[in-house]
Amino acid sequence: MKALENKILEEGIVLGNDILKVDSFLNHQIDVELIDKIGEEFANYFKDKNVDKILTVESSGIAPALATAQRLGVNCVFARKKQSLTTDENIYHSSVYSFTKQVMNELIVSKKFINEGENILMIDDFLANGQAAKGMIAIIRQAGANPVGCGIVIEKSFSNGRQIIEDMDIPVYSLARIAKLEPGKIVFEEN
Numbered sequence: 014m015k016a017l018e019n020k021i022l023e024e025g026i027v028l029g030n031d032i033l034k035v036d037s038f039l040n041h042q043i044d045v046e047l048i049d050k051i052g053e054e055f056a057n058y059f060k061d062k063n064v065d066k067i068l069t070v071e072s073s074g075i076a077p078a079l080a081t082a083q084r085l086g087v088n089c090v091f092a093r094k095k096q097s098l099t100t101d102e103n104i105y106h107s108s109v110y111s112f113t114k115q116v117m118n119e120l121i122v123s124k125k126f127i128n129e130g131e132n133i134l135m136i137d138d139f140l141a142n143g144q145a146a147k148g149m150i151a152i153i154r155q156a157g158a159n160p161v162g163c164g165i166v167i168e169k170s171f172s173n174g175r176q177i178i179e180d181m182d183i184p185v186y187s188l189a190r191i192a193k194l195e196p197g198k199i200v201f202e203e204n
């Protein structure tokens with residue numbers, strides 16, 4: 014998605030060799046016009062998947078997930094993050110490791126909001142090692158629902174996240190694919 018790539022080139026800041034900071038339009042301030050286009054793009058791509066609901070992870074996944082949900086006319090659920098294990102029997106949960114924050118997070122979703130047999134589309138801001146997506150897939154499966162796709166705003170394709178999700182036969186669609194990050198330099202995959 015050209016508008017997104019241009020925005021990343023103009024405003025993205027590379028931290029070290031593998032972290033991209035996009036606080037000015039996605040992760041802190043949200044560019045409403047761009048997020049609307051992102052929602053439109055995901056909705057068009059996944060329109061034939063009979064999506065019943067969107068699942069994302071708080072907090073940075075919520076904006077693109079909501080924009081997509083609005084376009085598809087479905088509701089959007091976000092997994093909450095907690096650092097300690099909880100034993101509440103009314104929730105689905107899975108443990109995921111965050112490489113950016115270097116902590117284990119517990120993803121939690123109330124059993125009320127994902128139902129057996131529903132087609133669930135996952136949306137997230139970044140895909141790196143696939144941990145967040147794996148956590149969402151585990152929760153969808155616990156509910157007896159179907160993970161029908163994974164929409165990613167920015168994929169770091171030098172990490173192995175896409176492979177992990179595609180190996181589970183779940184299609185991945187990314188709007189910007191980054192091949193390489195270096196201080197002051199962002200290189201996209203050739204289309």
Ligand code: 5GP
Binds near residue numbers: 033034113138139144
């Ligand atoms: P994964 O779970 O695929 O390893 O990483 C994806 C999650 O980590 C995303 O939900 C995102 O919040 C965070 N993340 C991974 N890489 C980056 C990055 O370069 N920049 C930002 N802002 N977040 C990232």
